[in-house]
Amino acid sequence: MAQTANANQTTELSTEQLVTDVLATIEREREREIIARRFGLFDRKETLEQIGEMLGITRERVRQLEKSVVARLRATAEQGSLPHIADFQARVLEFLHANGEVARVSELAANLSGDASREEQARVAFLSQLGPELAAVTEDDNFYYSVSVRAVYDEKALKARVTELIATIKKIGEPESIEKIAKAAGIEDVKQAAALASTSKQLATLNGRWGLMKWPMVNPKNIRDKIYVILKENGKHLHFNEIAASIKDSDFKRKDVTTQAIHNELIKDKRFVLIGRGIYALKEWGYEKGTVADIITEVLREAGEPLHRDEIVKRVLKSRFVKETTILLNLQGKPQFKRVAKATYALSE
Numbered sequence: 001m002a003q004t005a006n007a008n009q010t011t012e013l014s015t016e017q018l019v020t021d022v023l024a025t026i027e028r029e030r031e032r033e034i035i036a037r038r039f040g041l042f043d044r045k046e047t048l049e050q051i052g053e054m055l056g057i058t059r060e061r062v063r064q065l066e067k068s069v070v071a072r073l074r075a076t077a078e079q080g081s082l083p084h085i086a087d088f089q090a091r092v093l094e095f096l097h098a099n100g101e102v103a104r105v106s107e108l109a110a111n112l113s114g115d116a117s118r119e120e121q122a123r124v125a126f127l128s129q130l131g132p133e134l135a136a137v138t139e140d141d142n143f144y145y146s147v148s149v150r151a152v153y154d155e156k157a158l159k160a161r162v163t164e165l166i167a168t169i170k171k172i173g174e175p176e177s178i179e180k181i182a183k184a185a186g187i188e189d190v191k192q193a194a195a196l197a198s199t200s201k202q203l204a205t206l207n208g209r210w211g212l213m214k215w216p217m218v219n220p221k222n223i224r225d226k227i228y229v230i231l232k233e234n235g236k237h238l239h240f241n242e243i244a245a246s247i248k249d250s251d252f253k254r255k256d257v258t259t260q261a262i263h264n265e266l267i268k269d270k271r272f273v274l275i276g277r278g279i280y281a282l283k284e285w286g287y288e289k290g291t292v293a294d295i296i297t298e299v300l301r302e303a304g305e306p307l308h309r310d311e312i313v314k315r316v317l318k319s320r321f322v323k324e325t326t327i328l329l330n331l332q333g334k335p336q337f338k339r340v341a342k343a344t345y346a347l348s349e
Contacts, residue, residue, distance in 0.1 A: 014113070015109075015112075015113060015120060015123040015124060015127065016042075016119075016123065018083075018084045018088060018123070018127060019036075019041050019123050019126060019127065021083040021084060022073065022082060022083060022084065022085070022127070022130070023035060023036060023041075024083075025073070025076065025082065025083065026069060026073075030055060030065075031065055031069045033051070033054075033055065034051055034055075034062055034065050034066050034069065035066065035069055035070070035126075037050075037051050038051065038062075038066050039122050039123075039125065039126040040118065040119065040122040041119070041122055041123055041126060042119065043119075044118070045122065047059075048060075048062045048063055070129065070130075073130050074129070074130055074132070077130045077131065077132055078132045082130060084127075085127065085130050085131060088127050088131065089128075089131035089132070089133055089134060091112060092108065092112070092128060092131065092134060092147060093133060093134070093149060095108065095111055095112070096147070096148065096149050097149070099191065099195055100189065100191040100192035100193075100194060100195025100196070101148060101149045101152040101153065101192055101195065102146060102147070102148035102149070102152075102153060102158060102192070102195045102196060102199060103146060103147060103148075103195060103198070104144045104145065104146050104198055104199055105121045105124050105125045105128070105144070105145040105146060105147060106121055106144070106145075107198070108124050108128070108147060109121045109123075109124045112124065121145070124147075125145050125147075128147040132150075133149065133150050133151065134147055134148070134149070134150055135147070135148045135149070135150040135153060135154045135155055135158070136155070137155050137158055137159070137199060138155075141201065142200065142201055142202060143159065143162070143199055143200060143201060144198075144199055144200075144201060146158070146199040158196070158199070161187075161196055162196050162197070162199060162200050164185060165181070165185050165187075165193065165196055165197055165200070165203075166200060166202055166203065166212075168181060168184050168185040169181060169203065169210065169211060169212060170212065171184075172184060174211065174215075174217070175206075175209035175210060175211035175215060175217045175218045176209055176210065176211070177208060177209055177210075178190055178193055178194045178197065178205075178208075178209075178210055181193060181197075181210055182194075194210075197210055201213065204218040204219035205218055206218045206219070206220075206229070206251065206252075207229075207233060207251065216228055216229060217229055217232060220252060223257055223261060223262060223265045224265045224268075224269045224271070226247050226250070226252055226255070226257075227243055227247070227262060227265060227266060227269070227272065228269075228271055228272075228282070229250075229252075230243050230246045230247060230250070231243070231272070231280070231281070231282050232282065234246070236281075237275055237276070237279050237280060237281035237321055238279065238280065239278045239279050239280075240259065240262055240263045240266055240278050240279075240280060241259060241278070243262055243266070243280070244257075244258075244259040244262045247262065263278075266280050270283065270289075271283055271284070273287040273288065273289050274289070275287055275319065275320050275321045275322075276320060276321030276322050277322070279321045281321075286319070287319055288319070291330075292316065292320055292322060292326055292327060292330045293330045293334050293336065295316050295319055295320055296312060296316055296327065296330055296331060296334075296337065297336060297337075297347065299312055299315045299316060300312070300337075300345070300346060300347050301347065305346070306340045306341065306344045306345060306346035307344065307345060307346075308343055308344050309328065309331060309343045309344070309345060310343070312327065312331065312345060313327050313328070331345050335348060336348050336349070
């Protein structure tokens with residue numbers, strides 16, 4: 001049996017070499033094939049059916065052999081006889097202790113080797129499963145493949161804590177900083193709260209705030225959602241050129257959109273209201289769609305009496321970012337308004 005390499009040697013070896021040396025300890029070639037293909041150590045992952053068909057055995061037999069081999073490898077690792085695992089585990093633990101005791105495999109791979117490719121992640125996931133002091137959370141519909149410090153969180157405890165975290169965020173009802181979420185969830189270590197949240201496929205983060213994956217403010221899925229986030233974050237109306245520039249400077253994953261495409265979406269989405277020449281605001285801020293004449297009509301209707309033009313201008317400017325002369329021209333030139341006294345107007349009807 002190969003001896004455990006020293007720390008310096010392991011650090012210099014690639015994960016491909018590490019898994020190759022571990023697989024070399026498996027005597028039967030068929031079992032090596034099963035492990036390599038099931039974990040995707042050198043190529044894409046394969047299903048039980050695919051491997052069974054290739055080897056001429058049932059999918060259930062493949063599953064049994066996989067489980068048996070992994071158990072044997074873990075037992076060997078616990079005895080300190082599996083090559084590289086002790087030193088690999090030490091490197092992983094060092095990272096986990098500094099980053100909240102848990103991390104997604106993609107983050108681990110990027111940190112340990114600077115490579116977050118699919119094959120690299122598969123190798124890190126496989127090697128982590130063999131570390132006695134590590135706990136692996138396998139990927140499913142709700143969780144990313146993650147690794148934690150077993151003494152802090154095993155798979156069951158981690159999933160339970162993340163479920164509590166999600167419930168806390170739902171109760172808050174809107175994206176919030178991880179500091180406030182951690183406090184509400186009763187998690188003292190903010191870094192650990194962020195690490196736990198990162199393992200969940202139900203949560204997302206953007207601009208320093210965490211929320212449910214379905215919330216556009218943390219997971220904008222299209223141009224319209226990104227426009228919404230930009231306006232919401234700025235808290236004020238913006239020209240469509242400013243919105244386009246903000247999207248290009250943002251942390252969004254896909255931000256190579258044209259100014260014209262952004263303008264088109266602004267026009268079509270009911271969440272956005274044109275309040276000036278090329279200037280848009282959010283409807284939820286109290287703005288309503290309509291021309292300047294429509295707004296003047298609404299102002300006079302709500303007043304229920306004639307108003308001086310200065311008062312009309314003042315009220316219209318609360319919901320439209322236009323020049324005063326534009327308002328006055330509408331007052332004087334539209335048939336729905338009539339002057340009833342000096343500089344005082346009412347609805348014609």
